[in-house]
Amino acid sequence: MKECCKDPCSPDPGIFRDSFLLPHREEILRRIGHCQQKYERITQKGHRSLEKFAMYHKEFGLHRLNSGWIFREWAPNATAIHIIGEMTQWQIDPEFCLERKTADGVWEASFPLGAFFHKALYRLVVTWKGGRGDRLPTAVTRVVQDPDSLIFNAQVWEPESPYMWRHSSPDPADLFIYETHVGMAQETWGVGTFKEFETRVLPRIKTAGYTAIQIMAVQEHPYYGSFGYHVTNFFAVSSRFGTPEEFKSLVDAAHGLDLKVFMDVVHSHSSSNEIEGLSRFDGSLDQFFHSGDRGIHRLWDSRCFDYGKPMVLNFLLSNLRYWIEEFHLDGFRFDGVTSMLFYDHGLGRAFTCYDDYYGNSVDLDALAYLYLANRFVHAMIPNCVTIAEEVSGYPGIATSQSDGGTGFDYRYAMGIPDFWIRLLKEYRDEQWPLSLLWQELNSRREDERTISYAESHDQAMVGDKTLMMHLMGRAIYSCMERTNTSITTFRAVALHKMIRLITLATAGNGYLNFMGNEFGHPEWIDFPSAANNWSYQHARRQWSLVDNEDLMFSCLARFDRAMVKTAKDHGILNASRARLIFVHEADKTIGFMRAGMIFVFNFHPDKSFVDYPVNAPTGRFKMVLDTDATGFGGHGRLRADQVHLTLKGGAIQNDNSQLSLYLPARTAIVLAPGKGQ
CATH class of the missing domain: 2.60.40.1180 (Golgi alpha-mannosidase II)
Structure with a gap:
């Protein structure tokens, strides 16, 4: 087990090795104390484990027992709950009515073995004072969409035989992360599947030399174009990519190739969808979320969790446990940490000095959840990798809990890709400020491990451009032959390699690349929508380009392999600062x-x-x-x-x-x- 904070009230936790934090010492100690107190309340001062607390997915939802089935749901504001589905001909049946068991809103019903069957479709009808609505269970583990009506339903998922795992998780290795999206990993127009990814893409990642894959959009999300960040069903593998067993097979195959598997986990907010998601599940707006304006993320059109509620903590910690235990994941990239931490979500703020972090703008309950999450997963799997997507630079996010930090293993160096884009947009080549570049590449706290990257999916999305598109422009469509001698092509190919090399060579402790960017994938990422006439043209990866030895794309990929191999052979990521x-x-x-x-x-x-x-x-x-x-x-x-x-x-x-x-x-x-x- 990794070390946790042994004495949060110590006058000198390690975080204060940064003397600039000393003026904020009282507030920092208060925050550390708040996190520790939350842990002690949940564990009853250490008399029970977080594992025994994080049981939401085991207590709620549909479960098969030896004698039959049991279904439980948490809905404090509900006055009645019925299960409807193929077993009731989609009509309310008194035999499928839940009974309220506790005053705090736990509903329950037992059913004979024949009441449900594998792949049966169902949903809930939740009634509350003054209203009623169709809902999906809060802990549902399988959701499918009807191709005609586009309605989402829960699906009973109880295959006859459990998946038989063949490979264990790889041993720790230097962290070269290949960021991926299963749906857009294929070249044909459409949505890729777990099976296709396993057979066609995993071998490419292994050949490229990366040691971990970070998979986006795994949790169920109704709108494909949300990139997986508007989650409705937190315990369900997105069915558009395949079945839970097929996702397990992908993870297993990755482990067989010595690739760790990380998942983008979205606990920073939830979809505002009400039929499919958690919003207004029991008729109230604040069951899982803050009430009023604080419960709504205006920019993202989503709902904001209330991390002060014990049942919300139970739900989210259980979610981490479920993905680890059920799918053998090796780690998580926590999305939107800045949005979680600050009441204003950090929007429109520059964060230019430490005073910006230590006013009254931080949600201490959100900070405590992140503390608990790291403590929990590292207790479950000591080698579990947690990464914070945190843009503000909040001190201590990736500092160990024993030193007074939040406990993430790594944080993304998110300023680096933004700086590369700024250089390409605002400076001519001969005016690049190399001293400023050096400062940006090496700007990180001594007590926090960072992961550097030249570009991720953020820079590749529509509205921005990949590095190669910035460098080549429209010439990327006509000037990428290896026989091309134009200055445009030479400049783009040369700088693309140099940008990546200097980023990796100065990286703190890890390096990330988004799928296809290692060979300068042309164009942007744009998922089907009304704006593009529901086209998949830009929601795919054109592997045929890199496979064509007559094109420069193959040269860029060959360089990337050599670069990664050189860094691994010489232990770059384990070495001290450049x-x-x-x-x-x-x-x-x-x-x-x-x-x-x-x-x-x-x-x-x-x-x-x-x-x-x-x-x-x-x-x-x-x-x-x-x-x-x-x-x-x-x-x-x-x-x-x-x-x-x-x-x-x-x-x-x-x-x-x-x-x-x-x-x-x-x-x-x-x-x-x-x-x-």
């Missing part, structure tokens, strides 16, 4: 060391440099990666595996040994120490 050797703004060159290797980048659009002096430890250095190699779509201006020897003295600092390098324009090289030949 150490800057030099920045030359006029030359547009930058050099640094990490893991004993030397990285040198010449971003200049047209100037190549001969005998460029670079300070280095005395010895031999072999070139292990060259972005200009012909196999990577470059001009081949450097000799493969070139060995360089340091020289004493030089043009910059006579008391240091130096390398004398040829640096072609728009080229980066990586040198590793060794004897060489």
